[in-house]
Amino acid sequence: MSEFAASARPLQEELPKAKLIYKRILQAVSKALKTVRQGQMWSYGEMDECASAIVGSLLRNADALVSLSMVKGTDAYLAEHSAGVAILGAALAWAMGYESDTMLDVALGGLLHDIGMGWVPEKIFSKQGALTEAEFSIVKRHPEYGVEIVKSQKAVTGRVKKIIGQHHERLSGKGYPVGISGNRVDYFALITGAVDVFHALASDRPHGKAFTPQQALSTVYNGMETEFPRAIAEHFVKVIGIYPVGSFVVLASGEKGIVTRINRDGILVPDIVVLFSADGRRLPEPVAVRLAERTREQDGERYKIAKVLNPREDGVTVEEYLESAAA
Ligand SMILES: [Fe+2]
Secondary structure, three states: OOOOOOOOOOOOHHHHHHHHHHHHHHHHHHHHHHHOOOOOOOOOHHHHHHHHHHHHHHHHHHHHHHHHHOOOOOOOHHHHHHHHHHHHHHHHHHHOOOOOHHHHHHHHHHHHOOOHHHHHHHHHHHHOOOHHHHHHHOOOHHHHHHHHHHHOOOOOOOHHHHHHHHHHHHHOOOOOOOOOHHOOOOOHHHHHHHHHHHHOOOEEEOOOOOOOHHHHHHHHHHOOOHHHHHHHHHHHHHOOOOOOOOOOOEEEEEEEEEEEEOOOOOOOEEEEEEOOOOOOOOOEEEEEEHHHHHHHHHHHHHHHHEEEHHHHHHHOHHHHHHHHHOO
């Protein structure tokens, strides 16, 4: 087992492969959800293949798929979310020192964690705005539905079933569907639960607008020790950095831009694309800047990240720039 983010292969080499894998995962998860919704049998083989592809890509270069999981589209939320949870969960398991067989279970558990939503009536699942108490009590059954749905597939391990059944349980006992607490909650379900919260909050959902990656990360942090074990958050920073890909930041100079790549040798100085000049004018073309190189120069202070902002306030669509940066 190689050390986390040792980047056995260069990012540029892995990105094109990771993009194909990511696309395939979205198709496979959408298909599985659709078949479950229609009361048919989902394909274990396809899901297992996707889980293997995720682990293979992460081990070659973790930043490729992790970056793609931060690019959010507007449609197919659940497929994107399941892919993101699978990728981030497997990367987190690796960062915590687990071997590839565990990463495979966490990846498969992530892909299938919300499969039970296929049994939640469509009109509740995609309702805009707040759910009634009665509707929410149906949504809260999706972990049990999920276990029921995968039960007939003998190859699904006990660990994957626990991830599906317990990903909304919390250390405090305030989770659902059962409300078990402390070490009665499966550790890998907690890993999946933490990345589920992070990824859901950082995305536009049917029930709410996206937080910035930092707000999502601090929500996970605030839940440490009451909801999730502290070690999970500590290692999660290794996976997504202090300024995750997609963060909209202002530099000490006043320039504003988007984080496009984590710098493993200096997580405070990622690569960004600058969109606004120091006097607030939108640049005609985005300018790629490696903050690590600039901060090594004499007036490097200007290139330190001063603050994280909400991109919506400046009318910025982060996804556009991430896609071009990943191209
Ligand atoms: Fe869920």
